[in-house]
Amino acid sequence: KQEVTQIPAALSVPEGENLVLNCSFTDSAIYNLQWFRQDPGKGLTSLLLIQSSQREQTSGRLNASLDKSSGRSTLYIAASQPGDSATYLCAVRPWTGTASKLTFGTGTRLQVTL
């Protein structure tokens, strides 16, 4: 059974800092991994999707890496801003022949202070 863990559970940094969020998964047979952000009381916004054959994906100040063999992904946020404050979730999709589903991590709650 796939288990996805995110460390740390919560993180507070001053504005302008670069930071790394970690995601680990127990079963390396994944199809892809997706990073989301969730604002309080809101839905999930997809940030980046990394296919199992890829090592990293970039979007603006965000860079996500994937090391499938070790069961790890990181989300790097450069020059953090107060607007980045949210909960960040990673989710993995298993490699199956037919239907598949996302297994979500426990989330990292990020606060960027002025």
Added chain:
Amino acid sequence: DTAVSQTPKYLVTQMGNDKSIKCEQNLGHDTMYWYKQDSKKFLKIMFSYNNKELIINETVPNRFSPKSPDKAHLNLHINSLELGDSAVYFCASSQGQTNNEQFFGPGTRLTVL
């Protein structure tokens, strides 16, 4: 706006009642999902439909019955509501079942009293 939308946004009801949550997506996707986010903020899939056919049903009590009248809609009907059903329910959609991003709706906060 192109999006995944859910109604209602909030739902407060008594134990034992029956309620429905509606979801619509205008992204042209062929696969839709229902997720449950519990009080600890843990998200777990409940159901998935592809082209109106049920493809994932995760050990969810049969009081929960999804219905997909067409590819753009996936509704969730819940019978005999229980206190433990209180959660935020998210609808999502994707094109295909595997390698494409899932897009989420804003969620429906269900409170059972």
